Each structure stands twice: as C-alpha cells, then as structure tokens.
Amino acid sequence: MTDLRKSPLHGRHLTLDPNLAEFGGWLMPLQYAQGNGGGVVPEHVAVREVVGVFDVSHLGKLSISGPGATEFVNSCFTADLDRIKVGQAQYTMCCADDGGVVDDLIVYRSDTDELLAVPNAANAAAVARLLEAAAPPEITIRNLHTDLAVIAVQGPRSAEVLASIGLDTGTPGADELGYMSFLDFETVLGPVRVCRTGYTGERGYELILGAEEASALWDELVAEAVSLEGRPCGLGARDTLRTEMGYALHGQDLSPEITPVQARCGWAVGWRKPVFWGREALLAEREAGPARQLWGLRVTERGVLRPGMPVLADGNGVGITTSGTFSPTLRTGIALALVDSAAGLADGGQAQVDVRGRSLACDVVDPPFVPSHVR
Numbered sequence: 001m002t003d004l005r006k007s008p009l010h011g012r013h014l015t016l017d018p019n020l021a022e023f024g025g026w027l028m029p030l031q032y033a034q035g036n037g038g039g040v041v042p043e044h045v046a047v048r049e050v051v052g053v054f055d056v057s058h059l060g061k062l063s064i065s066g067p068g069a070t071e072f073v074n075s076c077f078t079a080d081l082d083r084i085k086v087g088q089a090q091y092t093m094c095c096a097d098d099g100g101v102v103d104d105l106i107v108y109r110s111d112t113d114e115l116l117a118v119p120n121a122a123n124a125a126a127v128a129r130l131l132e133a134a135a136p137p138e139i140t141i142r143n144l145h146t147d148l149a150v151i152a153v154q155g156p157r158s159a160e161v162l163a164s165i166g167l168d169t170g171t172p173g174a175d176e177l178g179y180m181s182f183l184d185f186e187t188v189l190g191p192v193r194v195c196r197t198g199y200t201g202e203r204g205y206e207l208i209l210g211a212e213e214a215s216a217l218w219d220e221l222v223a224e225a226v227s228l229e230g231r232p233c234g235l236g237a238r239d240t241l242r243t244e245m246g247y248a249l250h251g252q253d254l255s256p257e258i259t260p261v262q263a264r265c266g267w268a269v270g271w272r273k274p275v276f277w278g279r280e281a282l283l284a285e286r287e288a289g290p291a292r293q294l295w296g297l298r299v300t301e302r303g304v305l306r307p308g309m310p311v312l313a314d315g316n317g318v319g320i321t322t323s324g325t326f327s328p329t330l331r332t333g334i335a336l337a338l339v340d341s342a343a344g345l346a347d348g349g350q351a352q353v354d355v356r357g358r359s360l361a362c363d364v365v366d367p368p369f370v371p372s373h374v375r
Contacts, residue, residue: 007057008149008211009218016232024121026058029234043237044328047200051155051230053221054238056199056206057214060105060124061148062117064131066139069113076134076277077107078260080270084109089180089197091268093260094119094127095278099285100256103127104248104268106197108182116193116208118150120250130277149214153221154204154233154241156373161224162205165217167194169205179375189213199238201245201372243325243334246296246367252307253294253322253336262290262338292319292338295345296365297353299333303360310354311337318343321353329370333360336367 004027007013013020017033032038046052064073074081079092086109094102103123108116119127124145131141153161159169159176167185170176177183182195190213198204209217222232239249248254254263261282269282299305305324310317319339327334335353339345347366352359 008214009055030236031234040236041328043233046231047155051157052233054152057149058121060119061144063142065114078269099259099278099281101254149211151207154200164224165220200241244370261285296367297335297362300361304333305335312352313343
C-alpha cells in the first residue's frame with residue numbers, strides 16, 4: 001500500500017493506533033484501536049448518541065469558476081442548481097449518456113461564477129476530465145484534491161463542538177445554519193468553510209480548509225468531542241451509519257451500470273431542466289419504469305449480509321445485495337439490494353438472501369432503516 005495517497009491528517013491517525021485500509025486510492029483509517037475505546041460499533045454509537053469526528057480528506061475537491069460557471073455545471077449534472085442560492089449546497093450526479101452514474105457528488109454554490117464540487121475519491125479525476133472536456137474557454141476547472149482537507153463532525157452535539165472552538169453556526173431551532181447550507185469563517189488557521197452536510201443521517205457538519213492547517217483543527221475538534229464523550233471515527237463507522245440511512249455508495253449502490261432511477265435517487269434529478277448529461281436515457285427509463293430497483297433488507301434471524309449475495313423471492317433469484325452490514329443501532333443485519341421490478345417486492349414484504357448456501361429470511365424495507373436527524 002506504499003503507492004496510496006495519504007491524508008494530511010495521516011500522522012494524527014497513527015497516534016491513535018488505527019486499522020488502515022484503502023479507500024479510492026487513499027490510505028485511510030477504517031477504525032481506531034479497540035483498546036482505546038475505538039472500533040466500528042463504539043464509533044458508530046458515538047455519532048448516533050453524542051458526536052464523532054471523521055477525516056474525509058480523501059474526497060475530491062474541484063473548483064469551477066468563470067463567467068456562467070453555475071449555468072455550465074447545471075448543464076452537466078443532474079440536479080437543478082437554480083433551486084439553490086449562493087451559500088447553499090446540493091447533492092447531484094454526473095451521468096453518462098446512457099444514464100449510468102459516473103459519480104455522485106455535492107456542489108457548493110459560492111457565487112454565480114464560482115462553485116466547489118466534492119466528488120468521491122476514486123472518481124474525482126474522471127469527473128474533472130469530463131468537465132474540462134465540456135467547459136467553454138471562459139470556465140476554469142481546478143483539481144484541488146490534495147490542496148484541501150475535509151473533516152466531518154457528526155452527531156447530536158456537533159454544533160456544540162464547533163461553537164466551542166469559535167465556529168458558531170447559530171442556535172438549533174432558532175437562527176442555526178440551515179441544512180445543506182454553508183458559512184465561510186476567517187480563523188487563525190485561515191479560511192474554513194463549515195457546511196451543514198454529512199453522510200451519517202445525524203445533525204452534522206463538514207469542514208473544508210487548507211491541507212496544511214488541517215492537523216491543528218483536527219486536534220481541537222477531537223479534544224472537544226472527547227470532552228463530551230464523543231470520539232474520532234474511522235470510515236468503517238461511516239459505512240454502517242450511511243447504510244442504516246439507505247444512502248447510496250458509488251461503486252456499489254450507484255455505478256456506471258446502475259442509474260439514479262434504479263437506485264431510487266430520482267429526487268436528485270432536475271427532470272424539467274432542458275439539458276444535462278444522460279437526460280434522454282433517464283427520461284426514457286423513468287417513463288418505461290426501471291427493470292430493477294434498490295430496496296432495503298432487514299434480517300429477521302441471526303446473520304449478517306454482505307455485498308454480492310443473491311436475493312430470492314419464493315426461492316427464485318430476483319436480485320443481488322449491493323451493500324450489507326451489521327446495524328449497530330438495530331442489532332441485526334441490513335442490506336441494500338438491487339431487485340428485479342417484476343418480482344413485485346414491496347415495503348413490509350419478505351425476501352431471502354442466499355448466504356453461502358443458507359437462506360436467510362429478511363423483511364423488505366423502504367429505507368431509511370432508522371430515523372433521519374439531519375434537520
């Protein structure tokens with residue numbers, strides 16, 4: 001793993017005795033030492049109940065600027081950027097002509113002529129290439145993948161952690177920063193963008209700042225989180241948290257072979273927009289109805305689901321699991337699965353999953369598996 005990129009916080013992770021793993025070409029912490037109170041389950045529970053701090057600097061960062069930058073990006077990605085204002089963010093997708101998903105990402109609207117796109121680590125270069133190929137001469141695409149760091153602070157007490165270090169986002173329920181909105185702070189560490197976004201289903205924030213300043217901010221955030229009985233968290237807990245919410249992961253639940261319509265992410269498509277990549281194919285698929293769709297599965301007996309397991313209905317193969325894990329909140333196995341529409345599965349119905357020759361009974365669930373608290 002010597003050729004993998006390392007986060008600007010890599011040295012900080014090493015002090016916490018992490019279990020490191022490859023994520024999109026980056027060496028990142030999967031979890032921290034269980035002897036120090038870490039591990040996927042304790043880290044997951046900390047986010048659901050208190051607060052957790054994640055390093056997600058492996059995510060891509062693309063600056064798109066120039067006259068008409070918003071209009072240009074709006075003609076490329078699926079969601080309608082005209083529905084958000086400066087200071088807001090939007091989840092969207094970069095699709096191919098056939099409707100397959102090159103990547104899903106968040107776009108931050110800094111100004112009419114300036115945006116920041118945050119794609120997944122493994123796909124950042126591909127998205128950049130597509131934008132560069134389509135951009136008119138007046139639009140500049142800059143790949144800031146290693147120039148910026150991203151730290152996620154997630155959980156019910158996340159706003160307290162930020163306020164304690166001078167990043168006050170307002171009073172919850174009163175003048176707080178709205179969901180999918182962001183503020184830019186000038187701090188002693190330089191500019192810090194605080195975004196009310198996340199991938200856990202809890203109230204939370206993602207902080208974007210210069211890579212060189214990230215270690216000092218990480219130290220402050222972790223110290224404050226620990227003082228509230230929270231903890232630093234690895235990407236293992238990030239995966240169990242997002243699966244409980246039914247959030248799609250590119251490369252598993254979304255891919256060049258899995259469209260937004262199949263993944264039940266049509267809400268991230270601006271269907272009335274006159275142009276975006278993959279528009280005709282997606283409109284046709286929506287009109288005809290997708291041949292397969294993503295469903296949630298909750299195990300009703302002892303067993304854990306993993307990606308790539310056959311899904312059965314009345315003993316017949318009808319699909320495949322795309323994500324699967326043990327849910328620390330529900331204390332049972334859960335999965336997302338791509339299932340043939342002709343199978344007629346519905347929320348509250350039953351299915352089975354073939355786990356190495358054993359048929360495991362599951363309830364069919366319309367995700368999320370647990371309530372969302374992002375707002």
